[in-house]
Amino acid sequence: MTAVESGPAAGTQSGSHSGVGRFLGQSVKRREDARLVTGHGRYLEDVLWPDAAHVAFLRSPVARGRITTLDVSAAAALPGVRAVLTGAELNPLAKSFWQTAMGKDSPQPPRRLLAADDVRYAGEPIAMVLADSRYLAEDALELIDLDIDAQPAVVSDHRGVWGAAKDEELVHPEYGSNVASTLPYPGMPTENPALEEVLSSAAHVFEERFHQHRYICVPMETRGLQARWDPARDMLEIVSSTQNVHEVRSMVARLLGLSDLQVQARAEDVGGAFGLKCFVDKEELAVAAAAYSQQCAVAWIEDRNENLVAGGHSRTEDLTVTMATDADGKILGIKGHHVEDVGAYPTYGVGGNAGLAMMMLPGPYDVGQYFYSAEAVFSNTCGMTPYRGPFLMETVAREQLVDIAAAKLGIDPLEFRRRNMITPEQLPFSTPTGLVLETITPIETLDQAAEIIGYEDFRREQAAAREEGRILGIGFASYIEGSPAFGAAGAEQVTVRMDMAGKALVFMGSGSHGQSVETTMAQVVAEELGIDIDDVRIIQGDTTSAPYGTGTAGSRTATTFGGAARIAGQKLKEKILAVAAVALEASPDDLEVSDGVVSVKGTPGAAVTIEQVAAMAYAGHTMLPPEMEPGLEAKHRIRNPPLMFSNACHAAIVEIDRDTGAVDIKRYVVSEDCGNMINPMVVEGQITGGVVQGIGGVFYEHFVYDGDGNPLTTTFLDYLLPTAADVPDIEIGHVVTPSNTPGGFKPMGEGGAICSPPALINAVRDALAPFGGLPNVQPLTPEVVLDVIDGTAAV
Amino acid sequence: MKPAPFTYEAPTTLAEAVDVLGRYGDEAKVLAGGQSLVPVLALRLARFEALVDLNRVDELAYVREDDGAVVIGAMTRQATVEADPLVARSVPVLAEATRLIGHFQIRNRGTLGGSIAHGDPAAEYPAVVTALDATVTVAGPGGQRQIAATDLYDGPMTSTLSDDEILAAVSFPVWGPGSGFAVREMARREGDFATAGTVVGVTVADGKISRAAISLFGMGPVPLRARAAEAHLVGADASGLDLTEVGAAAVADVDPPSDVHASGRYRTRVASRLVARALESALQEANR
């Protein structure tokens, strides 16, 4: 990773938002790393209760069918097996089954913990064995007598073949249709007549259908949960690998008809999640239900095979984009039609991402007239779950069409983008979907990316290489990252508590799973309080200590928790000054805090340490004025806008092996503007990780079903993740334009994954331009590429 | 992903290992580096009453010269093969192929014998032994016997060893002066099993090719020899060959499998080009 800082606003953060301080804006080393990279991380597996029964799920071997035999008696009789539960025992325990963020009444498929009577996707849990060890539990699985009368499955994405599932067979007969949801929502206009007018009269209209195949989260630590029902304490205690402990508590309490007070949930270190662990799915709930019904401790850690087959799937969609331009390539209107396969049981509601994709499809462009429609369909496959940049299809499709249109118009793709991007003069800019973009810098990031990668030089190099028969290409993509903070997610709290020793404990409802929250939030608080970062500790992931919150997801942590931490820190600092003012017999306005010492400005001799202030705030409360509450604690619950934005431009250079179709990524450049950076190193780490996932999605990762809904990529032998050897150095440039939220931060955690797929696909498309068009196929395997080169593509 | 129960046996000599294995017959399996066997057990794709661990049988780990051949014990780690000076000097293509096996962590555990006994049709070592006409020594209850590499495989991951036999050593004939070799493969990622690959060896004398071997891997149920293409090469002028034509001839009769990574059609096309590239490189080496 190479950081490049250039451009007028880049490099240093300064100005009214004072983005850079002793800790803020500095590449402070990650405090998590010392333990995480030396094997001292503590994951669920490391804290399993010795008396927990270990779970193995019996999972459906077929995609759809009726269960004709399910006899668990032999399994239950195996020594070491404590219980074998089926849907008949477990499902009646489920009183209520919905995700807080979706609400009680939003439509969803008929939920159940375990399959009963029929199965609806390969991998659906049918029974659960509770045994002394996972080994024994798996031995017992082999003793269960299961017969399924297989029925034709509804599968839309299989072996590279895609077609939205229709109503020949119903995935959920109770739902009455395989169409899970549609856009526009009922009652909204079904077309935009002004757009239709533009499409029929514009000089040029371009239309393409873009496909995105099924690829998935794959965290290093899989899902897992242990639960213990203790009737004596009237308490269900849970440890889960989750992004969101409060949701674990809420879901389990609702499911079992318990009160929130009867359930405690916490997380240890979480070894990655990427969206997979922001909701709570049936296996986790089944474990909690089993602990409750069996009145004991029960633990389940998903194995890799389960994680791939049944851990929740993502992407799997088509987006058709129609774009009208005038003769000079000025965009006049855009229309999108989105089709998503949400599988059988999407983890949240009906799973679709079209609602947000609709908001974001115009991206960083002034697109004129606009309309969007969508359809989400069920299939007999593993359900959809959020994956970093869940609605990224808008960027994937738009940025490809931009390149295609530019090529057809004979306009340079960068020039085409510049002509259509929202300019600084247009800010604040209201998009056709009603979003207000206030501080975006698409042209600046485009220019910076082009400069870093050396666009003009590359075009010369490419021309020369083509003469030699080498195949080189360059691709760009730009986007706006929209971070949703709807409902409670927009109102996160941070509590800063300083005990008598003058050290700050910071409590927050975040759920770091790789975002460096322990470092970045400590930077924010230490900066505000004027104490050393080592005197701050972040406490999260525990419903008994954290303020109510929605965890870490949706790129929100810096803006919501970071903003709240900043203000909570300011409030506590005021309190520190007020107490110190008593001790120093001075006015708080005349005091300053630095390096853990409060002193009278200009009179450094008149000083007390923060530790002394803290002691006085508690033990010396009799000395405080009567109206002053003793103690040193402050909290702030922020009110964030429902959507926050950052922007970036990605650029890639690829070279293709003419004989094999293998793609080598020679350079990868990102220019981003996430406002004030709390920690530039962490920003770059987030970008890099996201880009790697995009590389995986475009070139390697594909969860494949056959036409009968049987999963074919069930281990890492076939589900190919990118490795260090497949990833180039990622060069990153920063443009810094503070947002209007406290701290001037912007959301950026998902952008790497959002913008890299189209940048990479565009680079391959550019490289292959002399050979003809790229078919609507993903991933870009060597075979797909070679077929284009050899002219054998079955378009 | 937990294996079914098994008994663990850990003999310390080859004779003892053969003995223990004989007691279980087809109910036992030999454990070498475990890099292929353990995942199979963990996924419960196979189960055995006993595992006979060869990791304490020190006499099976060696590299030595013997009568014009390089003989390597079955339990020699792939990492050892990769770094061995005798291998580098006398069977350089074996070292070159080793670097294409997985990642260094896998080569630190994985063994030469394990890979060859396992017989994955997309693996490098089986293709090397097939191309070089190596000989395998196996030990069983009735003593030792030799199997020519080209007779070693029946089908995918099925060798002609019987259940009570242990692969003890592999003997690689050292090709004479004027020889050159190359291995080329296409893999989806660095370290993956090959989608398609080839091992090529040639000997050039007085400007003419006197010996040629081409094996293909990932191209059928077992590593294949491209006999027709080899015949076409022997006796031909080493310079001015139409490499593309040789590549095409090498794949003329193969019917490679299709899977999630590539179609058979792709494999055929790529293999022919890899043969051309490998041959070019082998000829260069032979002419040095």
Ligand SMILES: Cc1cc2nc3c(=O)[nH]c(=O)nc-3n(C[C@H](O)[C@H](O)[C@H](O)COP(=O)(O)OP(=O)(O)OC[C@H]3O[C@@H](n4cnc5c(N)ncnc54)[C@H](O)[C@@H]3O)c2cc1C
């Ligand atoms: C991530 C990963 C990537 C890999 N990539 C590659 C690759 O690119 N190319 C490649 O070729 N391989 C690859 N492998 C496999 C690796 O090379 C293994 O080491 C090899 O296939 C088996 O060797 P082993 O010593 O581990 O044998 P084991 O796994 O212990 O045994 C494999 C089989 O051979 C039998 N066996 C072992 N030794 C003997 C013996 N002496 N006599 C009789 N039978 C025996 C066993 O009973 C078993 O059936 C990879 C493995 C992994 C985990």
